[in-house]
Amino acid sequence: MTAANPACDNKKAIVYIIDDDQSVRDALEDLLASVDLNVKAFGSTQAFLEHGLVEAPACLVLDIRMPGQSGLDFQREMARLGIEVPVIFITGHGDIEMSVRAMKEGAIEFLTKPFRDQDLLDAIHRGIRIDMQRRAETGAAAQLRRLWSDLSPGEQDVMRLVVQGLLNKQIAAELGVSEITVKVRRGQVMRKMQAKTLADLIRIADRLEGDTKPPLSG
Amino acid sequence: MTAANPACDNKKAIVYIIDDDQSVRDALEDLLASVDLNVKAFGSTQAFLEHGLVEAPACLVLDIRMPGQSGLDFQREMARLGIEVPVIFITGHGDIEMSVRAMKEGAIEFLTKPFRDQDLLDAIHRGIRIDMQRRAETGAAAQLRRLWSDLSPGEQDVMRLVVQGLLNKQIAAELGVSEITVKVRRGQVMRKMQAKTLADLIRIADRLEGDTKPPLSG
DNA sequence: ATCTGGAATATACGTTGGTATAGATGGGGA
DNA sequence: TCCCCATCTATACCAACGTATATTCCAGAT
Numbered sequence: 277m278t279a280a281n282p283a284c285d286n287k288k289a290i291v292y293i294i295d296d297d298q299s300v301r302d303a304l305e306d307l308l309a310s311v312d313l314n315v316k317a318f319g320s321t322q323a324f325l326e327h328g329l330v331e332a333p334a335c336l337v338l339d340i341r342m343p344g345q346s347g348l349d350f351q352r353e354m355a356r357l358g359i360e361v362p363v364i365f366i367t368g369h370g371d372i373e374m375s376v377r378a379m380k381e382g383a384i385e386f387l388t389k390p391f392r393d394q395d396l397l398d399a400i401h402r403g404i405r406i407d408m409q410r411r412a413e414t415g416a417a418a419q420l421r422r423l424w425s426d427l428s429p430g431e432q433d434v435m436r437l438v439v440q441g442l443l444n445k446q447i448a449a450e451l452g453v454s455e456i457t458v459k460v461r462r463g464q465v466m467r468k469m470q471a472k473t474l475a476d477l478i479r480i481a482d483r484l485e486g487d488t489k490p491p492l493s494g
Numbered sequence: 495m496t497a498a499n500p501a502c503d504n505k506k507a508i509v510y511i512i513d514d515d516q517s518v519r520d521a522l523e524d525l526l527a528s529v530d531l532n533v534k535a536f537g538s539t540q541a542f543l544e545h546g547l548v549e550a551p552a553c554l555v556l557d558i559r560m561p562g563q564s565g566l567d568f569q570r571e572m573a574r575l576g577i578e579v580p581v582i583f584i585t586g587h588g589d590i591e592m593s594v595r596a597m598k599e600g601a602i603e604f605l606t607k608p609f610r611d612q613d614l615l616d617a618i619h620r621g622i623r624i625d626m627q628r629r630a631e632t633g634a635a636a637q638l639r640r641l642w643s644d645l646s647p648g649e650q651d652v653m654r655l656v657v658q659g660l661l662n663k664q665i666a667a668e669l670g671v672s673e674i675t676v677k678v679r680r681g682q683v684m685r686k687m688q689a690k691t692l693a694d695l696i697r698i699a700d701r702l703e704g705d706t707k708p709p710l711s712g
Numbered sequence: 713a714t715c716t717g718g719a720a721t722a723t724a725c726g727t728t729g730g731t732a733t734a735g736a737t738g739g740g741g742a
Numbered sequence: 743t744c745c746c747c748a749t750c751t752a753t754a755c756c757a758a759c760g761t762a763t764a765t766t767c768c769a770g771a772t
Contacts, residue, residue, distance in 0.1 A: 372593045376604045379597035386594045430719085441691025443758070457720055459760060473659025478696045648749080662729070675750055677730060684730095 288332050289404045292361070293317040294324050294347070295339040304337065307393055313400065321350045329361065333411055335384075335403030337396070340367035340374060348374060351381055360410060362403035366391065420484055423469050431468070434461040438474075439481035506550050507622045510579070511535040512542050512565070513557040522555065525611055531618065539568045547579065551629055553602075553621030555614070558585035558592060566592060569599055578628060580621035584609065638702055641687050649686070652679040656692075657699040 291313050295301050301317040308315045318324040320342065340347040351363055365378050368389040375386040384406065385399035427435065430451070437447040444462065448455040471477035509531050513519050519535040526533045536542040538560065558565040569581055583596050586607040593604040602624065603617035645653065648669070655665040662680065666673040689695035 370590055372588055372590055372604065372606050375590045375593050376597060379594060386590065388590050428719085439693055441693035444760095445758085454721055456722065460720080463760065474692060475657055475659035475696050478693050479700065482697065482700070646749085661727095672751055674752065678750080681730065 288314070289408075290314045290316060290330055290332050290334040291400055291404075292324060292329075292334060292336045294319075294321055294336065294342070294350075295366075296320060296342045297339070300339070304396075307396070308400070311397060321345050321353075329359065333404050333408040335362040335364060335400055335407055337364045337366060337400070340365055340370055340378075348377060348381075351378065351383065355381065362406045364396070364399045364403055366396070417483065420480055424484060427465060427468055428461075430457075431461045431465050434458055435465045435469070435477070435481065438462060438465070439478045506532070507626075508532045508534060508548055508550050508552040509618055509622075510542060510547075510552060510554045512537075512539055512554065512560070512568075513584075514538060514560045515557070518557070522614075525614070526618070529615060539563050539571075547577065551622050551626040553580040553582060553618055553625055555582045555584060555618070558583055558588055558596075566595060566599075569596065569601065573599065578625075580624050582614070582617045582621060584614070635701065638687075638698060642702055645683060645686055646679075648675075649679045649683050652676055653683045653687070653695070653699065656680060656683070657696050 291308050293301055293304050293315060295304070295317070296319050298319070301319070305315045305317055316327065316330075318327065321344070338347040338350065345353070347365055347367075354361070354363075363378075363383045364385040364387065365375075365383050366387045366389060367374070370386070370388055378386050384403050385395075387395060387399070424432070424435075430453075433451055434447055437450060442450070444455050444458045448458045451458070465471075466477060469477060469480055471480055509526050511519055511522050511533060513522070513535070514537055516537070519537070523533045523535055534545065534548075536545065539562070556565040556568065563571070565583055565585075572579070572581075581596075581601045582603040582605065583593075583601050584605045584607060585592070588604070588606055596604050602621050603613075605613060605617070642650070642653075648671075651669055652665055655668060660668070662673050662676045666676045669676070683689075684695060687695060687698055689698055
């Protein structure tokens, strides 16, 4: 949200491509280069994993049918590994069941060859925009966790009880310390968490709580 | 969340079916009746809309290909009308593009005939569960809006500023009333909104704010 | 052994929040 | 007209919050 956002420039976005067909990779690289997109292409999921993700907004164009691990299986494995880049599937021989499974598991697009170049470019730009937003959110969450981790254990205790709405004297009894200590810790919490009001602190705490990824209904 | 939840019994859930083929409707009715599901079947989207939704957890089994309005168009129209029932598509002659569009617009399943009965039943139960959860959430939100609407205009003003973290004296200056009045209103707000602590009130206010439907990324 | 920094605690003081009581105002309805 | 009720306001009082200052204690460094 603040100025400390060195990776939200569209020019630095990266499009990853995983396709076992060299000619497809070349064609896609040409297409994406023609619209000033940075491309990193891989012939297998293993090669992609070994390379790792650069710290930049990105999306992934993934072939379904590949020797070894299929694109669908790899999508699931990425979820297991905590890799959250938006996925666009492309396939020459897909069926409805594949596409439904892919979309259920969070793919943002599923294109069958031959597809119109513009459809792929639209999907890529949408994916990059989604990833930029996700990165902004997770970056803000990480900043809050950093502030939280700088609190002493006692300060964390006090913050936890303060945002539950307990009075200082109740917190003191709960923690077995004096009310004065609670007041001092509370002041430290407000300062360290950069909360100007109690309302701020409560909203910060709720954002820290609701950190476990929500978009997994099913 | 509370005991006032008269519509969350699985037995009262309703499965709506829209399919122009009488024999398909009959077959589905038989299937669903065999597992104790309540069914309301319609031969067209118009007939469904005229009937309206019963106030109960539900899901909708929707044929894609129908004379007049297609299932996909009807899905979009329902979104426009604010009808939020989970949709399961079935089709005999679908393609990948259809299925991808349906899933992008929020369908929870897309089955091609012939499908296994169990797959449909699984999807229906999942849809009903999703709808029950959605109803619980929107019911709680409606309850909060009801409490909010019972506040006097002045009390709503005070609540809005209180949850922004302003001091009573600041609120008084902002509204052009005395600090005493702010204190009285504030007490009324806490009582009427059933908030025992300021933390409660802030969370209630945030739930009222974040009421505009979130699940529409694109 | 001595020094040092952090944490907990106590005292004191001022500010803010919250409620009770009572008076003033003002707009429908009997 | 008079009454009723809601709202605003003032006074008074107490609880809760927050900060400054000083003291004690203790672990780790010198």
